[in-house]
Each structure stands twice: as C-alpha cells, then as structure tokens.
Amino acid sequence: MSTQATRGIVLLPxxxxxxxxxxxxxxxxxxxxxxxxxxxxxxxxxNADVVLAAYQALLEQKYGIRATVVHKVDLxxxxxxxxxxEVFDKIVSEVDAGLVALGS
Amino acid sequence: xDSVQVRSSxxxxxxxxxxxxxxxxxxGFGDGHPVIPPTVERVERFLAAGDLAPDTEIAVLEPGKxxxxxxxxxxxxxxxxxxxxxxxxxxxxxxxxxxxxxxGNAMTTAHSMSxxxxxxxxxxxxxxxxxxxxxxxxxxxxxxxxxxAVRLCLINLAGIPGSTxxxxxxxxxxxxxCVAENDEGNPWESFAVEKGYAADDDVVTLFWKEPxxxxxxxxxxxxxxxxxxxxxxxxxxxxxxxxxxxxxxxxFCPDQAQLCASGGYSKKDVKRFFFENARKPARAYGxxxxxxxxxxxxxxxxxxxxxMVPMVRSPEQIEIIVIGGAGPNSLYFPHGYGPFSRxxxxxxxxx
Numbered sequence: 001m002s003t004q005a006t007r008g009i010v011l012l013p014x015x016x017x018x019x020x021x022x023x024x025x026x027x028x029x030x031x032x033x034x035x036x037x038x039x040x041x042x043x044x045x046x047n048a049d050v051v052l053a054a055y056q057a058l059l060e061q062k063y064g065i066r067a068t069v070v071h072k073v074d075l076x077x078x079x080x081x082x083x084x085x086e087v088f089d090k091i092v093s094e095v096d097a098g099l100v101a102l103g104s
Numbered sequence: 105x106d107s108v109q110v111r112s113s114x115x116x117x118x119x120x121x122x123x124x125x126x127x128x129x130x131x132g133f134g135d136g137h138p139v140i141p142p143t144v145e146r147v148e149r150f151l152a153a154g155d156l157a158p159d160t161e162i163a164v165l166e167p168g169k170x171x172x173x174x175x176x177x178x179x180x181x182x183x184x185x186x187x188x189x190x191x192x193x194x195x196x197x198x199x200x201x202x203x204x205x206x207x208g209n210a211m212t213t214a215h216s217m218s219x220x221x222x223x224x225x226x227x228x229x230x231x232x233x234x235x236x237x238x239x240x241x242x243x244x245x246x247x248x249x250x251x252x253a254v255r256l257c258l259i260n261l262a263g264i265p266g267s268t269x270x271x272x273x274x275x276x277x278x279x280x281x282c283v284a285e286n287d288e289g290n291p292w293e294s295f296a297v298e299k300g301y302a303a304d305d306d307v308v309t310l311f312w313k314e315p316x317x318x319x320x321x322x323x324x325x326x327x328x329x330x331x332x333x334x335x336x337x338x339x340x341x342x343x344x345x346x347x348x349x350x351x352x353x354x355x356f357c358p359d360q361a362q363l364c365a366s367g368g369y370s371k372k373d374v375k376r377f378f379f380e381n382a383r384k385p386a387r388a389y390g391x392x393x394x395x396x397x398x399x400x401x402x403x404x405x406x407x408x409x410x411x412m413v414p415m416v417r418s419p420e421q422i423e424i425i426v427i428g429g430a431g432p433n434s435l436y437f438p439h440g441y442g443p444f445s446r447x448x449x450x451x452x453x454x455x
Contacts, residue, residue: 009114010114010144011113011115013180015172078395
C-alpha cells in the first residue's frame with residue numbers, strides 16, 4: 001500500500017537552530033600537544049579523579065604534555081558550581097588547554 | 105485562520121504509520137511510540153483551527169536553540185495525538201519551559217527528571233484533562249497527548265540529536281506527566297490562585313521533577329499525625345534537595361488534604377510543618393558530603409552532628425497541589441525545579 005501512496009507529504013518535525021547547529025567552538029584546537037600545559041579540572045564527582053588521572057597519564061606518556069591538576073573541592077566549590085571568573089581567568093592564563101569531566 | 109500554508113521541509117515519506125514510525129525512530133524524531141504522521145494536510149488543518157500564524161515564534165529552546173514556532177509545535181502535537189484545542193496548553197507549556205533558567209541543564213543532566221505539567225482553570229474540564237484519579241486503569245487522551253507533545257517538542261526543538269538526554273534512567277513520566285488539579289476535592293485555594301492568578305484563569309505550571317513517591321497512611325490519624333508521617337517520607341539523605349538545591353512538591357489526595365484543612369491547617373501551615381519536621385541529622389550525610397551542599401547549607405554540616413538538616417532552604421521551596429481521587433494515598437515529588445506558570449491564552453477551537 002505504502003509504495004503506491006503519495007510521498008513527500010510528511011513534514012520534518014525538527015527546527016533550525018538559532019545561530020547555527022547549537023554546537024560551539026571557542027578557539028582553534030592545538031596543532032600538537034608536546035610540552036603544552038594542560039589543566040585537569042576535577043569536579044569531585046565520584047571517579048572524576050580516576051578518569052582524569054588516566055587521561056593525564058596517557059597524555060603525558062603519549063604526547064608529552066605538562067599537567068596541572070585543579071580540584072574544585074580544594075577551592076571550596078560544589079560539583080555544580082562554576083569556577084569563579086578570577087580562578088577561570090588565572091587557569092586560562094597559565095595553560096594551553098583544559099580538560100574537565102562533565103556529567104556523572 | 106482561513107488559509108494556512110506550512111513551510112517546513114517535506115520528507116520523502118507517504119502517509120503510512122509504519123513507514124513514518126520506522127523513519128522517525130531511525131532519525132531520532134520520535135519517543136519510542138508510534139506517531140500520527142504529520143502530513144501537510146493534517147498540520148494545516150490543525151493550524152487552521154487556531155489564530156496564530158504558523159511562523160509565530162513561541163520560544164527558543166535550550167540547549168539546541170531550536171526555534172519553537174507554532175508550526176513546529178503543531179507538528180509535534182499532531183504526532184502525539186493531540187486534538188487541535190490542546191494546542192493552547194502545549195504552547196503555554198513551551199513558554200513555561202523557556203522561562204526555566206536551567207532548561208539546558210535539565211535537558212542534558214544525568215539526573216532523572218522530566219517536565220511535570222499541572223493545569224488549573226476551566227480549560228482542564230473542557231479538554232478532559234484528568235486530575236489523575238483511576239490512572240492505573242483508565243487512559244486519558246488529553247493528559248497523555250499534551251505531555252507527549254511537549255516531550256516531542258523538546259526532543260525535536262530543544263535537543264541536539266543523539267547527544268543531549270543523558271539521564272541515568274529512563275522512566276515512565278517522560279511520557280505522561282500532565283495532571284489537572286482536583287478543584288472539587290481541594291479544600292484550599294487552587295495552586296494558580298495561590299500564585300496570584302484569578303480563579304477562572306486557565307494556567308499551566310511546569311516543574312521539572314524526579315519520579316513521584318507514593319505515600320500512604322491507611323489508618324486513622326489526626327492531621328498532625330498524618331503530616332508527621334508524610335514528613336518522615338520526605339526526609340532522605342539521598343536527595344539533591346537535601347543539599348539545599350531546588351524545591352519539592354507534595355501532591356495531596358483530596359481526602360488527606362481535607363483532613364488537614366479540617367484541622368485548621370492552611371497550605372502555608374503545611375509547608376511550615378514539612379520544613380520543620382522533614383529533617384535528617386547532619387551525621388547521616390557522612391564526612392564527604394559538605395562540598396555537595398550549597399554554601400548556605402554548609403552551616404548545617406559545620407554545626408554539631410545532631411543538627412537537623414531540613415530538606416529545602418525554606419518553606420517557600422515546598423509547593424502543594426491537590427490531585428487524584430479517593431483513597432488514603434498521596435504523592436511526593438522529591439526534588440526538582442519550578443514552578444514556572446503561564447496563563448493559557450485561548451486561541452484554538454475544536455474542529
């Protein structure tokens with residue numbers, strides 16, 4: 001039945017995103033990681049330290065990064081609390097890239 | 105509206121339920137259930153029953169920044185099985201969702217929440233929106249279709265395909281979390297009147313809520329004993345509201361609301377009772393809890409281990425509605441966000 005029915009009459013439910021796809025890119029990626037300073041931001045969720053330590057070890061061994069680890073708990077921040085602007089700006093001024101665990 | 109022409113892109117599909125269902129599921133347009141194919145003819149007929157132009161922009165929804173026009177909302181409403189006259193509620197609910205400052209976070213979190221819509225006013229009865237009585241044995245088209253339309257709007261207009269909903273658990277209210285307040289059984293002012301609306305205003309209020317907890321007291325109690333039992337059900341360490349964030353909602357059944365009212369308890373009194381009695385000792389949280397508490401909340405943890413920690417920041421973070429039918433059963437909606445209320449404008453008529 002369906003092969004004989006008129007096609008092209010069903011409407012797309014999805015909408016255009018305002019300002020593009022909704023995906024955001026803030027700056028170009030790094031050309032390589034060797035010697036680059038990378039911040040690992042631990043939001044203190046369970047196992048965030050484990051995951052970040054694994055990535056840190058991998059990136060140090062394979063790509064030669066220099067790591068800086070930032071623990072939100074040491075800053076007196078909650079899991080869902082954003083880094084204060086001055087802390088964020090300081091990290092940005094000191095590193096080339098940052099890695100943060102999101103979700104749980 | 106006399107003549108309507110839709111502008112949405114057309115898919116290479118026929119008006120065939122099975123083919124559209126398969127295609128929509130494969131492309132992330134659906135919610136797992138079969139849909140009514142949103143054909144040009146159906147959507148145009150749907151839009152013609154209202155008086156808003158199809159390209160009228162209702163909201164921009166986070167995180168995908170999809171533009172929720174009347175036409176796109178109508179497409180989801182058709183898919184969900186709505187009648188045209190449900191559109192007024194769906195549109196108001198989308199406006200309420202857009203007013204939620206953390207809507208993007210709610211759409212992406214691992215925290216298992218979904219929108220809960222509470223409808224007040226004459227429109228609830230006119231559309232047949234149930235207050236929930238007999239929900240286990242009777243299906244209610246208006247409740248189901250309105251809730252599903254909002255969910256399909258969020259999937260198609262707010263989400264980024266394949267990457268947004270990170271809930272740890274999928275759960276049933278994702279499909280049907282829409283209820284009318286039980287005006288006949290409510291001994292207090294309605295929720296909408298409490299929030300400043302007129303008694304004959306049509307209002308939809310949107311919360312984001314965890315799964316509800318059935319609370320039941322089978323035996324005869326005084327109002328204070330009943331509220332103490334409910335308070336015990338409300339206090340738990342394992343709830344985000346107990347870290348000081350968000351709010352909680354209590355859905356009284358009519359009988360238990362009337363018992364409390366007969367004892368002289370206003371809604372404000374009940375909220376105060378819950379705030380003062382639904383508490384846990386600080387020691388119950390364990391030594392690593394404090395970073396999870398909001399700053400204001402940490403005072404409880406730095407006090408003695410016996411300090412009693414309330415479940416919310418103040419009585420104002422406790423909301424009360426009256427829903428459901430007969431029986432000694434109420435519902436506690438533990439943690440979430442809201443309320444976001446919108447007056448429902450009557451723009452659609454039955455066709």
